[in-house]
Amino acid sequence: QVxxxxxxxxxxxPGASVKVSCKASGYTFTGYYLHWVRQAPGQGLEWMGWIxxxxxxxxxxxxxxxxxxxxxxxxxxxxxxxxxxxxSDDTAVYxxxxxPRRYYFMDVxxxxxxxxxxx
Amino acid sequence: QSAxxxxxxxxxxxxxxxxxxxxxxxxxxxxxNLVSWYQQHPGKAPQLLIYEVTKRPSGxxxxxSGSKSGNTASLTISGLQAEDEADYFCCSYVGRSTVVFGxxxxxxxx
Numbered sequence: 001q002v003x004x005x006x007x008x009x010x011x012x013x014p015g016a017s018v019k020v021s022c023k024a025s026g027y028t029f030t031g032y033y034l035h036w037v038r039q040a041p042g043q044g045l046e047w048m049g050w051i052x053x054x055x056x057x058x059x060x061x062x063x064x065x066x067x068x069x070x071x072x073x074x075x076x077x078x079x080x081x082x083x084x085x086x087x088s089d090d091t092a093v094y095x096x097x098x099x100p101r102r103y104y105f106m107d108v109x110x111x112x113x114x115x116x117x118x119x
Numbered sequence: 120q121s122a123x124x125x126x127x128x129x130x131x132x133x134x135x136x137x138x139x140x141x142x143x144x145x146x147x148x149x150x151x152n153l154v155s156w157y158q159q160h161p162g163k164a165p166q167l168l169i170y171e172v173t174k175r176p177s178g179x180x181x182x183x184s185g186s187k188s189g190n191t192a193s194l195t196i197s198g199l200q201a202e203d204e205a206d207y208f209c210c211s212y213v214g215r216s217t218v219v220f221g222x223x224x225x226x227x228x229x
Binding site for chain 2: 037044045046047050059061095097103104105106107109110111112
């Protein structure tokens with residue numbers, strides 16, 4: 001079955017970086033975008049950007065430009081989201097989600113990765 | 120890009136129908152038929168309910184339906200069931216290959 005499995009929870013100090021992985025299975029990895037969405041405690045969903053694993057092209061939400069880097073390794077069907085210069089308000093659950101190219105919806109979601117930022 | 124506007128909460132009794140609105144602008148919801156809706160139960164990942172305003176993925180109950188008028192999209196849930204109690208989020212394409220989510224609506228089944 002189609003599945004996205006994310007890496008485990010992370011605890012980071014302010015100013016550090018975090019890298020979250022998202023391993024895909026059950027479909028052609030290069031055939032879909034991979035979006036990253038985060039959710040702060042008790043808050044709504046916030047779209048961060050997407051990567052096209054086929055080309056490596058990325059598109060980031062303006063809020064995260066300069067701080068986020070999305071990459072992928074097609075040989076192991078895995079996408080990564082790297083967020084730098086962490087602040088306390090980056091504490092959130094980070095989700096990866098598959099999306100058909102150019103249709104901008106997300107039909108399969110990972111289980112989420114909790115990132116806690118605290119001194 | 121500002122978040123789309125959703126009511127913070129809605130409620131209904133079992134068997135009733137409810138609608139959740141999602142208001143954007145003529146630059147996002149009003150310009151593209153690329154609105155999607157997601158259901159999220161506490162502690163779980165979101166699940167796709169509706170895409171491209173009105174389409175339902177296979178496996179999603181036909182009690183869920185979507186529509187759009189002008190700059191406002193709506194999700195309607197008919198025959199409300201206890202298991203529908205969850206948070207609901209809309210999402211719209213806003214141009215330049217980007218999307219934005221609504222603030223979310225908490226549905227309470229009385």
